[in-house]
Structure formats: structure tokens, C-alpha cells
Amino acid sequence: xxxxxxxxxxxxxxxxxxxxxxxxxxxxxxxxxxRVLKVIEETGYIPSEQAKSLRxxxxxxIGVIIPRLSTDTTSRLVNAINDELAKKGYQIxxxxxxLHAEKEVEHIKLLRSRQVDGLILIATNVNDVLLKEIRNSxxxxxxxxxxxxxxxxxxNRDFEAAKQMTQLIIENGHNKIGFIGVHETDxxxxxxxxxxxxxxxxxxxxxxxxxxxVDANFDYQTGYxxxxxxxxxxxxxPTAVLTVTDTIAIGAMQYMHEHHLAIPDDIAITGMGxxxxxxxxxxxxxxxxxxNEQTGKEAARLILNIIDGKxxxxxxxxxxxxxxxxxxx
Amino acid sequence: xxxxxxxxxxxxxxxxxxxxxxxxxxxxxxxxxxRVLKVIEETGYIPSEQAKSLRxxxxxxIGVIIPRLSTDTTSRLVNAINDELAKKGYQIxxxxxxLHAEKEVEHIKLLRSRQVDGLILIATNVNDVLLKEIRNSxxxxxxxxxxxxxxxxxxNRDFEAAKQMTQLIIENGHNKIGFIGVHETDxxxxxxxxxxxxxxxxxxxxxxxxxxxVDANFDYQTGYxxxxxxxxxxxxxPTAVLTVTDTIAIGAMQYMHEHHLAIPDDIAITGMGxxxxxxxxxxxxxxxxxxNEQTGKEAARLILNIIDGKxxxxxxxxxxxxxxxxxxx
DNA sequence: TTGTATGCGTTATCAT
DNA sequence: ATGATAACGCATACAA
Numbered sequence: 001x002x003x004x005x006x007x008x009x010x011x012x013x014x015x016x017x018x019x020x021x022x023x024x025x026x027x028x029x030x031x032x033x034x035r036v037l038k039v040i041e042e043t044g045y046i047p048s049e050q051a052k053s054l055r056x057x058x059x060x061x062i063g064v065i066i067p068r069l070s071t072d073t074t075s076r077l078v079n080a081i082n083d084e085l086a087k088k089g090y091q092i093x094x095x096x097x098x099l100h101a102e103k104e105v106e107h108i109k110l111l112r113s114r115q116v117d118g119l120i121l122i123a124t125n126v127n128d129v130l131l132k133e134i135r136n137s138x139x140x141x142x143x144x145x146x147x148x149x150x151x152x153x154x155x156n157r158d159f160e161a162a163k164q165m166t167q168l169i170i171e172n173g174h175n176k177i178g179f180i181g182v183h184e185t186d187x188x189x190x191x192x193x194x195x196x197x198x199x200x201x202x203x204x205x206x207x208x209x210x211x212x213x214v215d216a217n218f219d220y221q222t223g224y225x226x227x228x229x230x231x232x233x234x235x236x237x238p239t240a241v242l243t244v245t246d247t248i249a250i251g252a253m254q255y256m257h258e259h260h261l262a263i264p265d266d267i268a269i270t271g272m273g274x275x276x277x278x279x280x281x282x283x284x285x286x287x288x289x290x291x292n293e294q295t296g297k298e299a300a301r302l303i304l305n306i307i308d309g310k311x312x313x314x315x316x317x318x319x320x321x322x323x324x325x326x327x328x329x
Numbered sequence: 330x331x332x333x334x335x336x337x338x339x340x341x342x343x344x345x346x347x348x349x350x351x352x353x354x355x356x357x358x359x360x361x362x363x364r365v366l367k368v369i370e371e372t373g374y375i376p377s378e379q380a381k382s383l384r385x386x387x388x389x390x391i392g393v394i395i396p397r398l399s400t401d402t403t404s405r406l407v408n409a410i411n412d413e414l415a416k417k418g419y420q421i422x423x424x425x426x427x428l429h430a431e432k433e434v435e436h437i438k439l440l441r442s443r444q445v446d447g448l449i450l451i452a453t454n455v456n457d458v459l460l461k462e463i464r465n466s467x468x469x470x471x472x473x474x475x476x477x478x479x480x481x482x483x484x485n486r487d488f489e490a491a492k493q494m495t496q497l498i499i500e501n502g503h504n505k506i507g508f509i510g511v512h513e514t515d516x517x518x519x520x521x522x523x524x525x526x527x528x529x530x531x532x533x534x535x536x537x538x539x540x541x542x543v544d545a546n547f548d549y550q551t552g553y554x555x556x557x558x559x560x561x562x563x564x565x566x567p568t569a570v571l572t573v574t575d576t577i578a579i580g581a582m583q584y585m586h587e588h589h590l591a592i593p594d595d596i597a598i599t600g601m602g603x604x605x606x607x608x609x610x611x612x613x614x615x616x617x618x619x620x621n622e623q624t625g626k627e628a629a630r631l632i633l634n635i636i637d638g639k640x641x642x643x644x645x646x647x648x649x650x651x652x653x654x655x656x657x658x
Numbered sequence: 659t660t661g662t663a664t665g666c667g668t669t670a671t672c673a674t
Numbered sequence: 675a676t677g678a679t680a681a682c683g684c685a686t687a688c689a690a
Contacts (some may be wrong), residue, residue, distance in 0.1 A: 001386075001467070003683055014661045019685055026686090027659050044465065046442045050388070051683030054379045054666050057330075069404040070605070079398055082425055091439065094423040096411055110420065113375045136373065138330070220609045254609045276399070277606050280549045280583045332667055343677045348669060355670095356675050380667030383682050 011039040063111030072275035080296025118303040125185045140306040162196025178212035178238035180226045216248045223251025246271035268329040283327035340368040392440030401604035409625025447632040454514045469635040491525025507541035507567035509555045552580025575600035597658040612656035
């Protein structure tokens with residue numbers, strides 16, 4: 001590999017002068033600047049960020065830990081984070097836990113060993129080991145999606161969103177409303193959204209039917225299976241179903257189609273997340289837009305502010321959301 | 330940050346000894362090993378990959394350049410690449426050009442400045458600047474998706490796949506077959522798949538109708554618009570449409586639904602890519618599985634082999650594909 | 659305006 | 675079996 005020393009030699013200058021040219025720092029005459037630049041151009045020299053950051057203690061890299069790479073939510077978050085950081089000259093290094101929660105700590109360590117300037121963690125669950133790792137990390141961390149006391153987080157109003165969506169269903173004349181959620185290890189999606197659903201039922205004086213409450217797991221297939229389970233195990237059938245993600249909803253809809261249940265006439269359904277495809281399926285899906293782009297942007301800004309020392313204390317940002325009414329209710 | 334020197338001091342050893350413990354290299358007595366390990370544990374010391382790779386000339390990082398992060402194809406490729414590389418102790422650093430082809434060169438340079446051991450480029454187009462950059466890069470590069478002479482590539486049989494799919498449509502009794510493609514800057518998808526379509530028509534003695542050939546751009550919206558354009562501009566209407574991606578197909582299907590065209594009875598449609606959702610929409614989409622997981626795996630293996638010097642000459646790998654017959658034809 | 663010297667944290671060579 | 679030391683490529687304090 002070609003180094004700054006060789007450039008210096010070729011340009012008849014010292015490495016410090018080349019460094020000055022590279023960084024626009026200190027004095028350097030126009031003449032030598034041109035000479036150096038010419039050599040750099042000719043040789044295709046690219047400075048080593050490695051060496052640079054070993055010296056400066058700054059990598060301009062933010063580590064981003066995601067639970068999966070296959071959902072609209074994740075890709076929109078990551079894109080927004082990336083765009084915002086790129087504007088400020090930062091790059092991201094992505095690591096994917098593939099939903100293995102136990103790997104989160106491992107990935108934090110891995111990224112820290114790469115000396116990232118900061119970390120953004122899209123969290124699906126919070127356990128003691130992870131909590132300890134986050135709290136003890138000398139590298140600034142921003143968590144997206146789960147509320148953690150004493151840690152900088154960006155969260156959705158999961159409870160309110162689910163409650164409001166359930167109320168919308170109730171307003172449409174339903175009182176037999178099923179629910180497809182996810183496991184409670186995911187506090188935000190598994191617990192809070194379910195609590196919102198229950199609160200809305202309760203507020204409307206509608207009794208809870210346990211036969212109508214089932215779990216899925218963030219993909220089409222388990223959405224389908226959950227719907228099947230709900231219909232097969234219930235003595236009285238629901239006329240509407242609230243699901244906690246669009247993917248689950250679409251899986252559930254396939255079951256309905258297969259069994260010739262008209263949506264929304266025989267059974268209504270809602271998703272959450274406003275995935276791009278939700279608008280293009282038939283019928284189009286009533287869902288909740290959690291403003292992922294804005295969330296990603298906020299996360300990027302927050303981590304940079306923490307790094308710059310502009311944000312000293314843990315900050316909690318609650319994102320807004322929008323109910324998107326379409327044809328499935 | 331805590332360094333190897335401080336560990337050495339705390340453990341009453343030299344930094345060389347600590348290094349030996351860390352890397353399981355050379356002799357070190359069981360006693361001191363334990364002593365060192367204990368200090369490492371207590372302090373939470375994490376070695377700096379920066380410094381390490383400055384010394385060893387090896388980062389164990391592969392740069393992956395993708396055109397977008399929002400499609401199934403990309404996320405499955407990246408996941409497969411990541412899984413395979415992780416097995417061998419490599420990490421990936423992802424950069425996203427957001428479909429701005431001119432940024433590819435910039436990203437290659439960016440990643441090279443990070444001293445990545447190798448690069449995997451998911452290409453959508455090939456131009457002279459990019460070609461020159463790839464050919465001159467001292468860092469090994471594997472390209473996915475586009476054929477480039479003299480460069481290691483993993484490609485699909487785009488021509489054959491499109492041709493075979495068109496033949497399948499013809500076998501189903503159609504002879505008025507539309508085509509929604511993408512711009513020809515994308516050789517594989519824009520040119521080769523179109524050529525396959527044309528070859529199939531030609532082989533069956535079906536004349537080409539230019540009114541039935543339109544372009545979209547890898548998203549639902551332009552798929553919808555392309556379908557609209559095709560139907561509005563054509564005097565005779567097609568009874569089937571071949572599209573080059575599932576996303577485009579789903580966008581087109583929405584137009585059909587809106588205009589009460591029954592699929593496949595009034596109009597048949599096919600996609601390509603076997604996106605997860607293609608199975609769950611109604612009707613389910615006939616498509617082509619390009620075996621993305623295997624492609625990603627091959628790419629990962631190839632780049633590692635090149636790095637290890639096991640693969641000296643540029644290698645071209647052609648992936649297989651499977652036609653997936655479902656209900657849209 | 660330019661150059662010399664030092665150190666960032668690590669590994670590897672060479673003594674001991 | 676262990677330690678002192680140099681080197682990796684760069685930025686910077688200081689000298690010239």
C-alpha cells in the first residue's frame with residue numbers, strides 16, 4: 001500500500017507537509033500544494049483511516065445494530081440514519097443479530113473494538129446483561145424502540161397507537177375484536193401494544209375474550225398461523241383483528257382469503273408500520289405510520305450531539321404517529 | 330480508553346505477554362495467563378482493532394456496496410453474505426448508494442480508505458469510470474448482478490430466466506404479452522431480461538408490439554404507472570404482462586384491481602425475484618427464484634478465496650434459478 | 659513556509 | 675517463559 005511517506009518523497013516534501021495538504025491545516029505554499037496534489041492524483045493515494053483515527057481518536061463511524069434486515073421498518077430506519085450521518089461525514093457499520101437477542105451484547109463489544117464513535121441499537125428486548133453493557137459502555141449509545149431508564153432512547157407511543165387503532169375499529173361497529181401480538185420479551189411491541197388494545201376494549205366496556213388473543217413472530221408465516229389458530233380455537237368468531245405489524249396482518253389476510261372471508265365485510269383487519277406494500281395489497285391495509293424516517297434522523301442527530309458533548313444527560317424522545325385509514329376496516 | 334500497556338502493568342507482565350495471551354501465540358505459563366485473563370475480565374478491556382490491523386495489515390472487514398436497502402433481494406443477499414462471512418470471523422461494513430450509480434466509485438474509495446480486506450459490489454450498472462476503478466483496485470472485488478469481463482462476478486441467467494418465463498406465459502395460451510422492464514443502464518435487468526422476453530416471442534412467431542413495452546423503476550409506484558401507461562396507450566390490450574421484478578408486478582396488479590381486471594382471467598402477470606410477500610398477495614404471484622441466499626454465500630466464499638490467494642484469476646459464477654408457478658398466470 | 663520527532667495501541671522480532 | 679523495542683501510517687507540537 002502506498003503511504004504518506006512515499007507521497008512526500010515523490011513530491012519532494014515532508015510527510016507533515018503532505019498531511020497539511022490533505023487536511024487543509026497549517027501553512028503550505030500554493031506551489032507545493034499543487035505539487036503534492038498532483039502526486040496524490042497520479043498515484044491514486046488513499047489515506048488510511050486506520051492510522052488516522054489511531055492518532056486522532058476519532059473514526060467517524062457509527063455502529064448500528066439491527067435485529068433483522070428484512071422489514072420495511074428496519075430498512076427505512078437504517079436509510080434515514082445513514083442519510084443523516086453521511087451529511088455530517090460519518091459512515092455506519094451495520095451488524096445484524098438476526099433476532100438473536102443474546103447477540104446484542106456481543107455486537108456492542110465487536111463494534112466497540114472497532115472504536116466506533118457511537119452506537120445506535122434498534123432494540124427488540126431488554127435484559128439485564130444488555131442493560132449492564134449499555135450502562136457501562138464508554139461509547140455513547142442511542143437505543144431505538146424500547147424504553148430504558150437512564151439511557152438515551154427514541155421510542156414510539158406504542159400504547160397510545162394501539163389503543164387509538166382499537167378505538168377506530170370499535171367506532172366502526174365492531175365488538176368482537178381479535179388481537180395478534182408478539183411475545184412479551186419485546187416490551188414495546190409485545191406488551192405495550194397489547195396493553196393499548198386491552199385498554200381500548202376496557203374503555204368501551206367490551207369484555208376480553210382470551211380465545212381471540214394469539215401471538216405471531218414478525219413474519220408472514222406466523223401471521224397466517226396465528227390467524228388460523230384464532231379462528232380454529234374460538235367458539236364465537238371475531239369480526240375484526242388488530243395486529244401489531246403489517247407483515248403479520250398480511251399473513252393473516254391470506255388465511256382470510258383462503259377461507260373466503262371478505263375483508264372488511266366479514267372480517268376487518270389492521271396492521272402497524274405502514275410498510276410500502278401495505279398500500280398495494282387488496283384490500284389496502286389500514287395501518288399506523290410510525291414515521292421511521294424521522295425516527296432514524298432523530299437517532300442520528302442525538303448520537304452526534306452526545307458525541308459532541310452537546311447532550312450531557314440521557315434524553316428520551318417520543319415519536320408521533322399517524323393512523324392511516326384504508327380499505328381493510 | 331484502556332490499553333494493553335495498562336493491562337500489562339496491572340497484571341505484572343509486559344505488553345508482549347498480554348498480547349500472547351490475547352492471541353494464543355507463543356509461550357506463556359498457565360499462571361501468568363490466568364493472571365492476565367483475570368485483569369482483562371475485571372477491566373472489561375477490549376483490544377483496539379484499529380491498532381491491531383495497522384500492525385497486521387488485516388482488518389477482517391469486507392465492504393459491501395448495495396444500490397438500495399429496501400428490497401427483499403438486497404436484504405437476502407446481504408444477510409447471506411453476512412452469515413457466511415461471520416462464520417469465518419469477518420464483519421461487513423455496508424454502504425448504500427441509494428441507486429445513485431455515480432456514487433459507487435466514491436464508496437469504493439471510502440471503503441478502501443477503511444482498509445477493508447475485500448469488497449462485494451451489488452451492481453446495477455457498469456460504466457467506464459466504475460470499470461476503471463474496479464480494474465485498478467488493489468483490494469479484491471467481487472461483483473454481484475452484472476457481468477464484467479476480467480472481473481470476478483456472480484450473475485443470474487437473466488436472459489434465460491426471462492425467456493423461459495415468457496414461454497410459460499405463451500404455453501398458457503397468451504399471445505398478447507406486455508413487458509414492464511427497467512432502464513437499459515442496468516444491463517442484467519434492463520437489457521438481458523428484455524432480450525429474453527423478445528427472444529421467446531420471436532421463437533413462438535409472435536410479433537412484438539411496442540405499445541406493450543414500458544419501463545418502471547424498481548418500486549411499486551412506477552410499476553403501477555407503467556401498467557397504467559401500457560393500458561392507456563395501447564389500442565389492443567394485452568392479456569398477460571411479464572415484469573422484471575416482484576415489486577413492479579405488485580404495483581401493476583394494483584392498477585388491474587382498480588380497473589376490475591381479474592387476475593389471471595382477464596390479464597395474467599408474472600414477477601421476478603420471489604420476494605417473501607409474493608406468496609401472500611392475492612392472487613399469489615408467479616415469479617422466479619434467483620436463489621439470493623446461495624448467491625450471497627457464493628460471493629462471500631469467492632471474496633475470501635481471492636483474499637487467501639486461492640483464486641488467482643477472475644471467476645464467473647452463473648447462478649441457477651427456479652420458476653415458481655403460482656396463481657397469477 | 660517547511661521539516662523533525664513523537665506517539666497513538668498493537669504485534670513481531672530479538673534478546674534474555 | 676518473558677520483556678524491550680521497533681514498526682505499522684498518520685497528525686501534531688515544536689524547531690528551524
